[in-house]
Amino acid sequence: MQEIIQRFYPYAVPSNEFVRNTYRIINFNYGINPHQIMLAHSICSDDVNSIEYPEEGRQMLGPFNLGGLDGYPFTGVTGMSAFAHHVPEEGAALVFYAPHVGIGRHGCPGKIQRLGQHDDSTCCGALLKALDALKAGTISKEATDPLDYQQQTLESIIWKAKERIESAEDSVIEATDVILEESGKMIDQMIAKTEFMGKYLFVVGAVVINGDWTMGSFLELRRFDYLDPRTKKIIKSFNF
Ligand SMILES: [Zn+2]
Numbered sequence: 295m296q297e298i299i300q301r302f303y304p305y306a307v308p309s310n311e312f313v314r315n316t317y318r319i320i321n322f323n324y325g326i327n328p329h330q331i332m333l334a335h336s337i338c339s340d341d342v343n344s345i346e347y348p349e350e351g352r353q354m355l356g357p358f359n360l361g362g363l364d365g366y367p368f369t370g371v372t373g374m375s376a377f378a379h380h381v382p383e384e385g386a387a388l389v390f391y392a393p394h395v396g397i398g399r400h401g402c403p404g405k406i407q408r409l410g411q412h413d414d415s416t417c418c419g420a421l422l423k424a425l426d427a428l429k430a431g432t433i434s435k436e437a438t439d440p441l442d443y444q445q446q447t448l449e450s451i452i453w454k455a456k457e458r459i460e461s462a463e464d465s466v467i468e469a470t471d472v473i474l475e476e477s478g479k480m481i482d483q484m485i486a487k488t489e490f491m492g493k494y495l496f497v498v499g500a501v502v503i504n505g506d507w508t509m510g511s512f513l514e515l516r517r518f519d520y521l522d523p524r525t526k527k528i529i530k531s532f533n534f
Contacts, residue, residue, distance in 0.1 A: 296512070298401045299503050302467055303514040306503055312513035313350035315534040316498060319518070320386065323530075324494060328353035330385035332492070334377040336361035336477060338394050338418055342408065342504045346511035354388065355380075360481075363420035363444040364473050365393045365502075366451075367480050374484040381492035387523065389495070391481050392513065393473040394418050394502035395466060399509070404466040409507040417504055421469055424449045428456060451476050474501060474516060490523040497521060 299306045307315070320326050333356035337343050351357070358377040362368035374389075381387045396406035396417025404422050405414040416422040423445065427433040433453050437446035452459065455472040462468030478499050485497070499517035518532040 298399065299397055299505065299512050301401060302397060302403060302464070303501060303503055303512070306501075306512040306514040309346065309502070309511045309513050310348040310350050312500070312515065313348045315515075316388075316518070317350070317353075319532050319534065320388075320494075320496060323520075323532075324386070326386050326494065329355065330382055331388050332356050332358070332377070332381040332385060333388045333390065334358040334360050334374070336367040336389075336391035336481065337365045337502060338363060338420070340394065340418065340504075342396070342406070342417060342511075343394060343502065345409070345507075346504060348511075355382070355385075360389075361391070363448055364418045364470075365391060366444070366448060366473060366477050367391060367484060368444055368447070371484050371487045374481075374488045378488045378490040381490060383491060383493075385492045386494035386496060387490055387492050388498065389481060389485065390498045390500070391474075391477045392500040392502045393421070393470050393477065394504055395421075395470045396504045398506040403464055403470075406504055407506040407508075418470075420445055420448055421452075421473065422466070424452045425459070425465055425469055428452055428459070448473070470501060474499060478517065485521070486526055492523060495521040495523040495526075 331354045333354040335357045360367045398406040406417045434446040434449040497519045503512040520530045
């Protein structure tokens with residue numbers, strides 16, 4: 295099954311392996327244990343992310359939820375600041391952000407089979423809805439409706455990347471990358487405006503790839519930075 299995922303995400307690994315790799319790097323380089331790490335995650339509200347949440351990720355403190363639809367960090371500066379004040383004094387803050395995309399047994403980006411369902415459904419549903427609106431010419435160019443603020447925000451991001459997405463080989467994969475990049479920019483701005491407790495600050499950006507309910511989920515690392523929590527300068531970057 296992993297081969298189907300790696301057709302689109304060649305560096306994807308099972309999500310529990312991803313968490314173990316992250317721990318190993320933090321522990322090997324800085325001697326920090328999972329219970330000294332306060333995790334903030336910015337992942338989609340979709341229940342599939344809860345169902346497939348790696349058990350290894352629960353050894354850390356938290357998670358503090360920064361995300362909303364497709365993992366965009368909708369809590370903004372206030373959310374980041376609240377999280378930053380919960381970090382153990384001798385410990386680390388780990389900020390993880392990742393949009394998600396379903397790729398099931400048929401290898402079609404944006405579709406998975408969920409538990410107890412016969413037909414496939416969209417994943418990320420919010421992103422697919424935005425792409426449908428882009429095609430239909432009904433996309434929201436700005437967020438004005440308090441009843442659907444998050445979806446309209448996603449749509450306005452997709453709208454700005456219209457040409458890039460329409461000229462891409464696969465619009466779902468490309469749009470997921472757009473959300474990842476824009477989430478990263480937002481996370482960086484939020485961090486710049488935040489004072490952190492603790493001695494260490496790590497920022498990890500990735501794409502979550504949800505399989506069918508029988509397949510579990512995978513993660514492809516896109517960014518792993520160790521920052522000075524005071525100056526917010528990147529001290530070291532890692533890869534695995
Ligand atoms: Zn989603």
